[in-house]
Structure formats: structure tokens, C-alpha cells
Amino acid sequence: MKRVSKRFAAAKKFIEPKTYTIEEALELVQKTATAKFTESVEAHICLNVNPKYADQQLRSTVILPAGTGKTVRVVAITSVDSGLSAQQLGADRVGSEELIEEINQGYTDFDVLIAEPEMMSKLAKLGRILGPKGLMPSPKAGTVTKDIASAVKQFKQGKIEYRVDKTGIVHLNFGKVNFTTPQLLENFLAIYKSIVQNKPSGVKGRYFKNLYLCSSMGPSVEIDLTSL
Known part of the structure; x- marks a missing residue:
């Protein structure tokens, strides 16, 4: 049997074996975030998709x-x-071939890499470095664009990328436990609406299977999908 810490066990006592509304769940996630640092708030969304098919x-x-x-x-x-x-752009760094070479030598001290379309052929050699870290620019992620200034501004303001993993689950962080509950709710609803709007064409039947929220080090809280 997997052992859990006293801190985690104490936090889990606040959660009953039932589903909660999104507002109730957010309050519980904040209440049970008892680690000694400001934890992130996570959503784990299980979808009725099979990503091995292109239309799902x-x-x-x-x-x-x-x-x-x-x-x-x-x-x-x-x-x-x-x-x-x-x-001019509001970026942490801007460069061309010399920056590409720095990345090729191991520089990855950044969270988002944005590139102009004409530079992608020169970035191709960095796939083995950037790919595993999820940093390779992509049109779908909004990180390959001619409007670099707008893209930088959006990511600085809170734009995030999400994708379904091979098991059909979307994992993402959407704030910190020191946010207000209304702020977390606003962020979550933006994510939920985006996932609904981007429903893959190949999905048949029910789209959402189940949905859990938790803090980085806290127990999970299951959401009542009918409350969304």
C-alpha cells in the first residue's frame, strides 16, 4: 500500500467521496493546499478521445x-x-542565428520560444533539444507567427498551450492557490470553453468522461460535470 504523508492525509479528510460543483471544488483545493510553498492549481480532464487517430x-x-x-x-x-x-517586443531575449546556436549548445532558460515562419527551417536542427521539453515553436500553439510582438504580449499575459496526452487526458495548471476563488473560476471556465470549442471532429458520444482539480501537493477533488 502506498504511504502518504501526515500532511496529505489530514488534507484528504476534508474531501468526501462525492462529486462537487466547480465553486466548491476550488474552495476545497485552496483549503487543502498545505505545503510550505505557494502551490499551483491543476486540472486533469479525461476526455473520450483516442489521440492515435488524427481526427481525435x-x-x-x-x-x-x-x-x-x-x-x-x-x-x-x-x-x-x-x-x-x-x-520593443517585451521579450526576455531576441535573436537570430546566434541565438539558435546558443540553444543548440544547451541554452533553454526560457518557458516559451516564438519564431517567425521564415526562421523555422533553421530551427529544425533543434528538434532533439526543444521537442522533449515541449519548447519547439508550432503554428497550432501560436508560437510560429509574423506578429511576434502580439504573441509575446499574449504569453506574458497568461496564454497557455494545452494538449491531450496519449491516454486521452489534458493536464494543465491554471493559477495559484493564492488567487481569489473568482479568479480561479474565471481561468477554469476559459479553459473549459476552449476545450469544448476545439472538440475533435472524430469524437462520438460523450466528450468529457471525468474531471479532477487539485493543488500541486494536495488531494484531488472530482467535479460534477452536470454543474458546468
């Missing part, structure tokens, strides 16, 4: 109205001719 894959982005609660480090790859600076 889900990958998109959403802007969290209340932000992520994190400082997002954004790096941009632009052409030499663009003449854009980090200060």
Missing part, C-alpha cells in the same frame, strides 16, 4: 483572464532584417 487529437491555446501567477520567460527568434529588439 486535441491541441490548442487559451488566454487565462487572471494570468498564470508565474513570470513567463519568452524568447523570440527573428530574422536579422527585422531589426526588432527585446525591449
